[in-house]
Amino acid sequence: MELVLDKYKQSEVGLIPSDWEVCKIQTLIDKNIIVGHLDGNHGALYPRTTEFVDDGIPYISATDFPNGEIDFSSCKYLTKERCEKFQKGFAKNGDILFAHNATVGPVAKLETTLDYVMLSTTATYYRCDNSRLLSNYLKYVLQANYFVRQYTAVMSQSTRFQVPITAQRKFSVAIPTKTEQTAIATALSDLDDLINSLSTLIEKKKAIKQGAMQQLLKPKEGWVVKKLGEVIKDFQNGYGFSAAGYVSDGTPIVTMAQIGLDGTFNFDETKVNKWVTTDFDTLKNFHLKDGDLIIAMTDVTPEKNLVGRMAIVKTEKVLLLNQRVGLLRLDISKVNPYFLKTLSNMRDWRLYCIGSASLGVQANLGTKDIMNGEITLPLIEEQDRIANILSDMDYEIQTLELNLSKHQMLKHGIMQELLTGKTRLI
Numbered sequence: 001m002e003l004v005l006d007k008y009k010q011s012e013v014g015l016i017p018s019d020w021e022v023c024k025i026q027t028l029i030d031k032n033i034i035v036g037h038l039d040g041n042h043g044a045l046y047p048r049t050t051e052f053v054d055d056g057i058p059y060i061s062a063t064d065f066p067n068g069e070i071d072f073s074s075c076k077y078l079t080k081e082r083c084e085k086f087q088k089g090f091a092k093n094g095d096i097l098f099a100h101n102a103t104v105g106p107v108a109k110l111e112t113t114l115d116y117v118m119l120s121t122t123a124t125y126y127r128c129d130n131s132r133l134l135s136n137y138l139k140y141v142l143q144a145n146y147f148v149r150q151y152t153a154v155m156s157q158s159t160r161f162q163v164p165i166t167a168q169r170k171f172s173v174a175i176p177t178k179t180e181q182t183a184i185a186t187a188l189s190d191l192d193d194l195i196n197s198l199s200t201l202i203e204k205k206k207a208i209k210q211g212a213m214q215q216l217l218k219p220k221e222g223w224v225v226k227k228l229g230e231v232i233k234d235f236q237n238g239y240g241f242s243a244a245g246y247v248s249d250g251t252p253i254v255t256m257a258q259i260g261l262d263g264t265f266n267f268d269e270t271k272v273n274k275w276v277t278t279d280f281d282t283l284k285n286f287h288l289k290d291g292d293l294i295i296a297m298t299d300v301t302p303e304k305n306l307v308g309r310m311a312i313v314k315t316e317k318v319l320l321l322n323q324r325v326g327l328l329r330l331d332i333s334k335v336n337p338y339f340l341k342t343l344s345n346m347r348d349w350r351l352y353c354i355g356s357a358s359l360g361v362q363a364n365l366g367t368k369d370i371m372n373g374e375i376t377l378p379l380i381e382e383q384d385r386i387a388n389i390l391s392d393m394d395y396e397i398q399t400l401e402l403n404l405s406k407h408q409m410l411k412h413g414i415m416q417e418l419l420t421g422k423t424r425l426i
Contacts, residue, residue, distance in 0.1 A: 008421070012172045013146040017421035020176050026169040028133040029126055046120065052076045057083045057114070060091070062099030062122035065108035068192070070097070083118050090116040091125040096138050098124045100163040104155060107142045109135060124168060134178060136185035141173050144419040174420065183425040184418045191411040198404045202397060209393040216386045217346055219376040228328075229371035231335040236327040237297075237367065239286040239320065241275055250274035254288055254313070255322040256296040256306060263345050265311040267319075275320055288319040288327065293337045295344070297365045298324040304363040308353025308370075310344040312337055326370060333380060338387040343375055 007018045016022070047059065056077040064075040083090075091097065091110055099106040101122040110117065110125070119125060126142075128135045141147055154167040176184070229235075241253055253273045260266045275283075288294070292313040299307035310328070313319065321327055330337055343349055352373050357363035377383065417423040 011174065013174050014420060015422075016174045017176070017424065020174050020421055022172050022174055023132075024169070025126070025171050025173055028129055028138075028173065028175070047076075047078060047082065051078060051082055053079055056080065058112075058117040059120060060097070060117055060123060061120040062101060062103040062106065065097060065099065066103065066106050068106065068108050069196075070108050070110065078118060083116075086118065089119045089121075091119050092116050092127070094135050095125040095127050096135055096142065098126065098142055098168075100124050100151075100165075100168065102161065104151070104161045104163055105143075105148070107139055109139050124165065132178075133173075133175060134181045134185060136189065137181035138173075140185060140188050140415055141419060143415065145416050146420065147171065147173065176421065180424070180426050187418065187425055188411065188415055191407065191414065195404065195407050195411065198400060198407065202400045202404065205393070205397050205400065209390065209397065212393065213342060213346070213390060216389065217343060220378070223376050223378045225374050225376050226334075227371065228373045228375060231340075231375075231377070232328050232330050232371075234329040235367055235371065236285060236321065236329065238323040238325045238327075239283060240323040241273070241320070243273075245275060246273045247276050248274065250276050251280055251318070251320050253320045253322050254294065254325060256298055256325050259294065259296045259306065259309055259311040259325070261305055261309065263309060263311055263341050265314050267313075267315065280318075283320060286321040286327075288313050288315070288321050290315050291337065293328045293330060293341060294321070295326045295328060295370060296324075297326050297370070299357070299363040300361070304354050304357065304359070305350075307357050307363045307365050308344060308349060308373075310341040312341055324364075326367070335377060336380065336383040336387045338391055339377075339383040340375070342387070342390055349373065349375065 008015045009018045011020075011022045013022055052059070054077065056079045058072055059076045059078050060070060061075070064071050092115070093110060093112050095110045097108045097110055097119070099122060103122065126135075126138060128138055150171045151163045151168070155161050155163050175181075238254075251274060252267075252269050253275055254267065255272070258265060258267050258272070290313060293310055294313060295310045296306045296308065299305070328340075330340070353365055353369075354363070356369040356373070357365045378386075414423070418425065
C-alpha cells in the first residue's frame with residue numbers, strides 16, 4: 001500500500017481528510033445502541049447469584065474483556081430458559097462490545113458460534129449497518145483518542161464511573177469509504193495479531209520458568225536447612241519518612257510497592273516519593289544500592305501475598321529504604337541473592353511468612369520472624385548455577401515484555417494516525 005497525502009478539513013473530531021464524513025454513531029448502526037438486559041417480569045435486574053450455572057449462555061460483563069479479547073473461561077453463565085426472560089441484551093456474533101459502566105473503555109469484537117450471548121448492564125453492544133460502517137473498523141474507532149475524549153467528557157461518577165447510553169448514541173465518528181475502512185482495520189488487526197502472539201509466547205515462557213523453578217528448587221540430597229539469620233551479615237529495617245518532608249526533587253524512597261508479587265523490582269522514579277538530599281549522609285544506614293536484596297515486611301492486600309517476598313534492587317543511583325521494608329545484607333559465600341529471592345516466591349516460604357505475620361487490617365512480619373525463617377540450601381556453587389539458569393529465563397521474558405510494550409505503543413500511535421486520516425492507506 002502507498003501512503004497518500006490529502007487535503008484536510010476541521011470537524012467535530014478534529015482535522016480529518018476532506019473526503020471523509022463525520023456522523024453520529026446512532027446513524028451508523030442498524031438499531032439503537034442496546035445496553036445489558038431488561039427482565040420481562042421485574043424491570044432492570046441482574047440475575048441472582050443462585051441463577052448462574054456452570055455451562056449455558058455466556059453472561060458477559062465489562063470485566064470479561066479488559067484486554068480486547070472476551071474471556072469466556074471466566075465469565076458467568078445462565079440457562080437458555082433464564083435468558084429468554086430478558087427483553088434486551090442479546091449480543092450476536094460480530095457485534096462490537098464497549099465497557100461503559102464501572103470499568104470504562106475496553107472494546108472487543110464478539111466472536112461466537114452461539115445464536116447469542118447475554119450482556120450485563122455494564123456493557124453495550126454496537127451492531128453495524130454494513131452499508132456504511134464496518135464492524136472491524138468500528139472496533140478501532142471506539143479506541144481512538146477522539147472517541148475517548150467524547151466519552152470522558154460526559155462520564156459521570158457517583159459510586160462508579162459510567163458513560164450514559166443516551167450520550168453514546170450522539171458520539172461522532174469519522175468515516176472514510178468502506179475500502180479505506182477495510183485497509184485500516186486490516187493493518188491494525190495485523191498489529192493485534194503480532195501483539196497477541198508475543199503475549200502468548202510470554203505466557204508460555206513464564207510457564208516453562210515456573211516448571212523449571214519447581215524442579216531446580218526442590219530440595220535434594222545434600223541440601224541443608226538453615227535459618228535465614230545464619231546466612232546474612234545484617235538486617236536493616238527502613239526509616240519512617242514523614243509525608244510532610246516529601247519534596248519534588250530529591251532522593252527516591254523505596255517502599256513495599258516496589259516489590260512485585262513475582263519478585264521483580266518495580267521502580268519508576270517519577271512515581272515514588274522523594275526526600276531532601278541534605279539528609280542524604282545522615283541516612284546512610286538506609287541507603288540502597290544496585291544489587292541489594294529487600295523484603296516486604298507488611299502487606300495490606302486481602303490475600304497477604306506480598307509479605308515476605310523479596311526483590312533485588314536495580315538502580316543507577318543510591319536510593320532510600322522506607323519503613324516496613326527490610327534490607328538483607330547477605331553473606332554471599334553462603335547464599336546467592338537471586339537464589340534466595342526466588343525461594344521467597346516458593347510455597348514453603350510463602351506459608352511460613354503468612355503464618356508468622358500478625359494479621360488484621362494488614363499483615364506485619366517482624367525482624368525476628370524473618371531471621372528465624374527456614375530455607376533449604378545446596379552448596380553455593382549449585383546455588384549459583386541454578387540462579388544463572390533462572391536469571392537467563394528472566395532476561396528472556398523481560399526482553400519479550402519490552403518488545404511487547406514497544407509494539408503496543410507503536411500500535412497506539414499508528415492507530416491514531418490511521419483513524420484520523422493523517423496517514424492514509426489507499
